[in-house]
Amino acid sequence: MVNNNNKVATSQTTTTVYNPTVNVKNANSQCANMVAFINANGGMGKWALQLNSQALNNGALFGGINAKGSLWHGMAKCQNNNPNWRGLILWACVNGVNGTLPTNAKGGYKGACTVQQLAKLINTSIPLTTPKAVPLTLINKVHAISGSSVLSVGTATHCNQNAVGALFTGAFSYILKHTYGTSFAQLVPLAK
Helix, strand or coil, X not given: XXXXXXXXXXXXXXXXXXXXXXXXXXXXXXXXXHHHHHHHCCCHHHEEEEECHHHHHCCCCCCCCCCCCCCHHHHHHHHCCCCCHHHHHHHHHHHCCCCCXXXXXXXXXXXXXXXXXXXXXXXXXXXXXCCCCEEHHHHHHHHHHCCCCCCCCCCHHXXXXXXXXXXXXXXXXXXXXXXXXXXXEEEEECCX
């Protein structure tokens, strides 16, 4: 059962999809709830992120008159050949990665490549049909290059860069009122 109230969940179990009902009053707890769900249900290796119809119709992700900056501005910079980490991570949530992500010599991803190198591996095309499900492990590798994580919550440094959390709450910050409290994604089981 999925916990959709304001309390932070310590464990959440389901066998189908994680698709919480998000609003302005409970959005502050959704990132922690998402992490609790992932940890209680087999970890990142079992799940993929898939955008919902709100993401395709709202304009917050892919622009439009009413985008008001919440998620679109980072993605727009990527489309204009001026990439930034946050925008590239969001595009990786949408389209995955084309090719193999580099790793550094110590076996990790943090600092493995520059934002310009990563931009060459990220497809910034807007999906014309239902978005594909992108494995969380792949999305997390893109996060890790910039020093963040899909499982980051509660710190100004890392939670602010958690694009999966932002997609579930509608913004990277509650200050961006236009879309905060609107979920743009769901977690679906990876195909076996």
